[in-house]
Amino acid sequence: MPVSSILYWDHFQNSDFLEDRSPMRVFFSYPSLQWAYYIALFGLVIFILYEMKRRQRIIPVIEPLKNTSVDFANVVGQVYYEQRNNANLAQKKILYFMEYLRTNYYLKTNTLDQDFMDRLAQKTGIERSFAEEIVMHMLYIKGQRVSDAELIKLNQLIEQFYRKTR
Numbered sequence: 001m002p003v004s005s006i007l008y009w010d011h012f013q014n015s016d017f018l019e020d021r022s023p024m025r026v027f028f029s030y031p032s033l034q035w036a037y038y039i040a041l042f043g044l045v046i047f048i049l050y051e052m053k054r055r056q057r058i059i060p061v062i063e064p065l066k067n068t069s070v071d072f073a074n075v076v077g078q079v080y081y082e083q084r085n086n087a088n089l090a091q092k093k094i095l096y097f098m099e100y101l102r103t104n105y106y107l108k109t110n111t112l113d114q115d116f117m118d119r120l121a122q123k124t125g126i127e128r129s130f131a132e133e134i135v136m137h138m139l140y141i142k143g144q145r146v147s148d149a150e151l152i153k154l155n156q157l158i159e160q161f162y163r164k165t166r
Contacts, residue, residue: 086146
């Protein structure tokens, strides 16, 4: 370089000029864009913190099961009604009734005699004549063809017994 007393130093031509080359320079050059950037950044941090918490799954709504026991009893009743096997139905009614007497009143139901009728009347609190009527009807029905009227009579006697003893 020639010797001279004045030296001109140009930052622009020498690439010594410090210029911000980041894409964010536009945001930071205007105060309103700078505040919008800060608010968006703050909102993003709040959103991330909020989403970090544990979320519970949505509990599905389960419909309660329908009580179909009455429908089942109706179907079984229809089957027995269509078969017209009254003797089988009467035997089952008698077996369930005897089981009820054994479990609730601790009666021995092996023999249905006068002694059984006395104990039945005594333990259940029903009249002796009613106990005798039930036992005699059960003995009458065993081992023969049962008509609809006899089956209905047996059912009425057993239901009447349940009402009187409760």
